[in-house]
Amino acid sequence: xxxxxxxxxxxxxxxxxxxxxxxxxxxxxxxxxxxxxxxxxxxxxxxxxxxxxxxxxxxxxxxxxxxxxxxxxxxxxxxxxxxxxxxxxxxxxxxxxxxxxxxxxxxxxxxxxxxxxxxxxxxxxxxxxxxxxxxxxxxxxxxxxxxxxxxxxxxxxxxxxxxxxxxxxxxxxxxxxxxxxxxxxxxxxxxxxxxxxxxxxxxxxxxxxxxxxxxxxxxxxxxxxxxxxxxxxxxxxxxxxxxxxxxxxxxxxxxxxxxxxxxxxxxxxxxxxxxxxxxxxxxxxxxxxxxxxxxxxxxxxxxxxxxxxxxxxxxxxxxxxxxxxxxxxxxxxxxxxxxxxxxxxxxxxxxxxxxxxxxxxxxxxxxxxxxxxxxxxxxxxxxxxxxxxxxxxxxxxxxxxxxxxxxxxxxxxxxxxxxxxxxxxxxxxxxxxxxxxxxxxxxxxxxxxxxxxxxxxxxxxxxxxxxxxxxxxxxxxxxxxxxxxxxxxxxxxxxxxxxxxxxxxxxxxxxxxxxxxxxxxxxxxxxxxxxxxxxxxxxxxxxxxxxxxxxxxxxxxxxxxxxxx
Numbered sequence: 001x002x003x004x005x006x007x008x009x010x011x012x013x014x015x016x017x018x019x020x021x022x023x024x025x026x027x028x029x030x031x032x033x034x035x036x037x038x039x040x041x042x043x044x045x046x047x048x049x050x051x052x053x054x055x056x057x058x059x060x061x062x063x064x065x066x067x068x069x070x071x072x073x074x075x076x077x078x079x080x081x082x083x084x085x086x087x088x089x090x091x092x093x094x095x096x097x098x099x100x101x102x103x104x105x106x107x108x109x110x111x112x113x114x115x116x117x118x119x120x121x122x123x124x125x126x127x128x129x130x131x132x133x134x135x136x137x138x139x140x141x142x143x144x145x146x147x148x149x150x151x152x153x154x155x156x157x158x159x160x161x162x163x164x165x166x167x168x169x170x171x172x173x174x175x176x177x178x179x180x181x182x183x184x185x186x187x188x189x190x191x192x193x194x195x196x197x198x199x200x201x202x203x204x205x206x207x208x209x210x211x212x213x214x215x216x217x218x219x220x221x222x223x224x225x226x227x228x229x230x231x232x233x234x235x236x237x238x239x240x241x242x243x244x245x246x247x248x249x250x251x252x253x254x255x256x257x258x259x260x261x262x263x264x265x266x267x268x269x270x271x272x273x274x275x276x277x278x279x280x281x282x283x284x285x286x287x288x289x290x291x292x293x294x295x296x297x298x299x300x301x302x303x304x305x306x307x308x309x310x311x312x313x314x315x316x317x318x319x320x321x322x323x324x325x326x327x328x329x330x331x332x333x334x335x336x337x338x339x340x341x342x343x344x345x346x347x348x349x350x351x352x353x354x355x356x357x358x359x360x361x362x363x364x365x366x367x368x369x370x371x372x373x374x375x376x377x378x379x380x381x382x383x384x385x386x387x388x389x390x391x392x393x394x395x396x397x398x399x400x401x402x403x404x405x406x407x408x409x410x411x412x413x414x415x416x417x418x419x420x421x422x423x424x425x426x427x428x429x430x431x432x433x434x435x436x437x438x439x440x441x442x443x444x445x446x447x448x449x450x451x452x453x454x455x456x457x458x459x460x461x462x463x464x465x466x467x468x469x470x471x472x473x474x475x476x477x478x479x480x481x482x483x484x485x486x487x488x489x490x491x492x493x494x495x496x497x498x499x500x501x502x503x504x505x506x507x508x509x510x511x512x513x514x515x516x517x518x519x520x521x522x523x524x525x526x527x528x529x530x531x532x533x534x535x536x537x538x539x540x541x542x543x544x545x546x547x548x549x550x551x552x553x554x555x556x557x558x559x560x561x562x563x564x565x
Contacts, residue, residue, distance in 0.1 A: 001114060001117065001118075001119070001120045001121050001122065001493065002106070002107075002110035002113075002114065002118075002493065003121065003493035003494060003497070004103060004106055004107050004110060004490045004493075005041075005490055005491060005493070005494045006493075006494065007083070007106075008049075008050060008083050008099070008103060009039040009050070011082055011083055011084075012039050012050055012052055012084075012097060013036075013039065015077055015078070015079070015082060015084075016035060016037075016052060016054050016073060016077075016095070017035050018076075018078065019073045019074075019075075019076035019077045019078070020033075020035040020054075020073060020076075022076040023072045023073060023075070023076050028072045028075075029062065029064075029069060029072050029073075030061075030062050030063075030064075033058050033061045033062050034058070034061065035054055035058060036054065036057060037052055037053040037054035037055075037056070037057040037058075038052065038053045038057075039051070039052045040052075040053075042096070047090060047094070047096050048087075048088070048090075048096030048097055048098050049096075049097060049098055049099045049487075050096070050097045050099075051090070051094045051095070051096045051097075052094065052095050052096075052097070053093075053094060054070075054073070054095065055067070055069040055070035055073060055089075055093040055094075055095060056092060056093045056094070059093070065093070066092055066093025067089065067092060067093045069093060070089040070093040070094070070095050071089055073095060074087060074088070074089055074095060079100075081102075082100070082102075083099060083100055083102055083103035083106075084097045084098060084099060084100055084103075085098050085099065085100035085101075086098045099483075101474045101475055104474055104477060104483065104486050105469070105472070105474040107486050107489055107490045107545075108469055108472070108474075108486065108489075108541060108542065108545050109469045111489060111545040111548050111549060112468070112469050112545070115548060116548075116551075116552060116555070118492065118493075118548065118549060118552055119162060119492040119493050119495075119496050119549075119552055119556075120162045120163075120164075120493075120496075121162070121163055121164050121493055121496065121497060122164040123163060123164050123497060124160070124163050124164035124165045124500070125164055126164065126165070126166050127164070127165045127166065127340045127341060128165070128166045128168070128338065128339050128340045128341070129160050129165045129166065129167050129168065129339065129340065129341045129342075129343065130167075130168045130169075130170055130333055130337075130339045130341070130342045130343070131153050131156055131157040131160065131167060131168070131169055131170070131343045131345065132153075132170045132171070132172055132333075132342070132343070132344050132345065133149050133150060133152070133153025133154070133156075133157075133169070133170075133171070133344075133345035134146050134149055134150045134153065134171055134256070134261075134345075135171055135172040135173070135174070136252065137174045137179050138173055138174065138175060138245050138248040138249050138252060139179055139180065139182070139183040139208060139248070140208055140210050140212050140213075140248070141210070141212055141251075141255075141399075141401035141402065141403065142252060142255060142256075142401060142402040142403075143399060143401065143402070144381045144383060144399075144400065144401075144402070144405065144428070145347055145378075145380070145381060146402060147259070147381075147402045147405060147414065147418055148378055148381050148418040148422075148426065149345050149346075149347065149378055150256065150259060150261050150402075150418075151259075151261075151414070151415050151418040151419050151558070152345055152376060152378055152418070152419060152422050152505055153169070153345040153376070154169070154260075154261045154558060155415075155419050155505035155508070155556065155557055155558065156343070156345070156376060156499075156500075156503060156505045157169050158556050158558070159496055159499045159500050159505055159508070159556060160500050162496050162500075162556065163496055163497060163499075163500035165500070168264050168265070168339070169262070169263045169264050169265075170263060170264060170265045170266075170267055171252075171263045171265070171266045171267070172267050172269065172329065173249060173266055173267065173268045173269060174269050175245050175249075175268050175269055175270045176269045176270045176273055176325075177269070177322060177325070180241060180245070181237075182204070182206065182207060182208065183208060183241065183244065183245075184237035184238070184240050184241040184244075185204050185207060185237065186203075186204060186207035186208040186209075186213045187213055187216050187217055187220070187237075187240045187241075187244055188233075188236060188237055188240055189201055189202070189203045189204060189207060190203070190213050190214050190216075190217035191217040191220050191221060191228065191240065192229065193217075194217055194218065194221045195221065195226045195229045196229065210399070212248075216240075216243075216244045216247065216248075219243075219247070220240060220243060220244075223243075228240075249266065253266075255402055255403045255406075258403070258406055258411070259402065259406065259411060259414070259415070260411060260415065260558045261558075267329075269325060269329070272325060272328050272329060272332065273320075273325075277328050277331075277332060278320050278324055278325050278328040279320075280328075281324070281327055281328040281331050281366075282298070282313050282314060282320065282324050282327075282328075284365050284366070285300060285313070285327075285363060285365060285366075286298070287365075288363070288364070288365040290304070290363055290365065291313065295316060296316030297312050297313075297314060297315050297316045298312070298313045298314040299311065299312055299313065300312075300313050300323070300360060302356060302359060302360055305359040305360060305362045305363060306359045306362070307355070307356040307359035307360065308355075308356065309356070311323045311356065311360070313327075323357075323360075326357065327357075327360060327361075327366075330342065330357075330361065330368070330373065331366055331368065334367075334368045334369075334372070334373075335366075335367060335368070339372075340372065341372045341373075341374065342372065342373050342374070343374045343375070343376060343503065344373075344374075344375050344376070345375075345376045345378065346375055346376070346377055346378070347377070347378060347380070348377060348378065348379045348380055350375075350377065351377050354375040354377060358370055358373055358375070361373055374503065376422055376503045377422070377423070378422040378423075379422065379423060379424055379425045379426065380425055380426070381418075381425075381426045381427075381428055382425065382426070382427050382428065383400060383405075383428050383430060384427055384428065384429050384430065384431075385430045385431060386431065390430075408430065408434075409430060409433045409434060410433075410434075411558075412442055412446070412559045412560055413433040413434065413440070413442050413443075414433070415557055415558045415559055416441060416442035416445075416509065416557060416559055417433055417441075417442070419505055419506055419508070419509055419557055420506050420509060421504070421506045422503075422504070422505075422506065436565075441509070441513050442559060443565075444513065444516055445512050445513060445515075445516045445550060445553075445554065446554070446559070446560070446561065446562055446565060447516075447565055448515075448516035448519050448520060448546075448550060449547060449550045449551060449554070449561045449562065449563075450562050450563055450564055450565040451519075451523070452519070452543050452544070452546060452547040452550075453547060453563040453564070454563075454564065455523075455528065455540075455543060456540070456543070456544060456547070458529070459528070459529065459536075459540060462529075464536060464537070464540060466540055466541060466544045467537045467540070467541055469541065471537060472537055472538050472541050473534050473537075473538055474538065476534050476535045476537075476538035476539075477538045477539070477542060479525070479526055481518070481521050481522040481525045481526060482522055482526060482539070482542060484518050484521075484522075485515075485518045485519060485521075485522045485542060485546060486542065486545075488511075488514060488515050488518045489515070489545055489546065489549050491511065492511065492549055492552065492553070495507050495508065495511045496508075496556075505557075508553055508556050508557055509557070511553065512550060512553035512554070512557075515546065515549060515550060515553070516550065519543070519546045519550075522542070523543070526539055528540060528543065
């Protein structure tokens with residue numbers, strides 16, 4: 001797949017090295033120096049399209065001023081047939097290059113030839129990567145934090161796929177442990193209140209107070225009547241959990257599908273316990289001397305691996321902790337299922353835990369390369385409406401859930417807004433998300449796509465179809481706004497590469513907003529309809545390439561690309 005940014009940089013490297021070989025052969029530069037350096041895109045357009053630092057990097061070994069080295073290299077540069085129309089020395093010894101029509105034409109041809117695959121790469125050559133995200137407790141509706149984690153995880157998975165990885169999306173279901181016990185007690189209390197009267201049964205102070213618990217109790221009462229009122233307490237709670245957990249998990253799947261998120265696997269924590277894998281993992285740690293007993297509990301010597309504290313693996317009551325289960329789960333990911341890399345999308349409250357947990361993964365007995373375990377830590381979300389913060393407490397039930405949000409805000413807006421920079425706190429303005437103007441970023445981008453579709457349809461009705469690149473005279477695309485637009489188009493493969501490297505899916509948001517902005521500037525400054533046929537065809541081709549790239553970006557984000565608005 002074409003990455004014209006990378007191709008241009010590689011060509012500069014070759015041009016400079018060829019020029020150095022000629023200069024050294026003539027005796028104008030020392031012949032035993034290493035010729036290498038950086039090639040960057042200058043922020044100041046006056047400095048050209050690319051700037052390289054080779055002369056400055058070679059100055060020390062050549063014992064020559066970088067400016068003189070650059071002058072000698074420039075004398076020997078042969079740009080014929082290259083992506084560049086000119087070069088000059090600037091500053092202390094930079095060599096700046098200016099792009100030729102050939103490069104601009106290749107960008108548009110790459111978009112034409114690759115279509116929906118434009119931006120894809122094979123750099124990561126099928127690396128098997130698991131992205132685990134959302135993983136909300138199935139004890140209640142998904143929260144706004146889950147909504148953000150869902151989009152960030154899903155978009156990152158899509159970016160990794162387009163970077164050449166073999167990606168697996170996984171939801172880890174916490175269907176065991178204390179929170180499930182509390183879940184059962186909460187439903188039990190609401191059920192008994194229905195049977196015996198609300199004042200007859202005290203609700204657990206630390207229980208789940210949401211309306212969803214009342215709804216589950218009502219469903220049980222509707223199905224079984226008072227059958228369980230006199231039942232054994234353990235039997236009753238088990239029956240309620242066995243009914244409610246699958247019900248909630250099915251609801252989660254339904255709501256996530258509405259959100260355009262699907263998983264390759266819903267992995268049940270209970271399966272780790274049933275298979276004996278948790279017990280086996282803890283025994284492995286103990287047999288290798290990584291644990292000790294204290295106050296009846298079994299502790300992991302996590303400080304031996306660089307963590308700031310030790311961790312309890314098994315409580316005095318014999319139950320394994322969440323930490324032990326999580327270690328077993330990650331051992332399952334790497335050892336049993338053989339993923340090359342694992343990425344967990346966690347909330348900000350897990351930051352310290354992620355550091356300690358990664359330290360645990362260095363225990364030699366586990367056989368895991370901890371450098372292959374990564375975390376995308378996302379910051380908190382604050383919902384606002386009319387300038388006021390909306391409360392989102394899950395335990396008290398006074399929360400707006402993911403499904404509630406999707407009843408008010410389009411899926412497109414939710415996905416675009418929640419994919420903002422994961423490392424910063426997000427203020428989600430619900431008023432802005434529904435506005436239909438340029439202040440709303442998703443509307444702004446979608447409008448650019450629809451505007452181009454309308455333009456193409458109108459010109460096609462007049463007999464002006466989008467031409468093949470072989471019929472386009474690239475010299476007709478020569479204005480600043482046209483060239484700036486093509487440069488932005490060329491950046492998508494590089495943006496995908498960097499987003500996959502840095503685990504920053506929000507790069508695509510920023511990229512496509514800038515692409516839309518450059519299109520609007522181009523369109524408002526360069527007429528298409530009514531221009532001579534050569535200019536019309538060239539500009540129409542550029543508009544169509546922009547449409548294709550906007551659509552590809554929106555597809556990465558899980559956002560629709562409307563043809564009319």
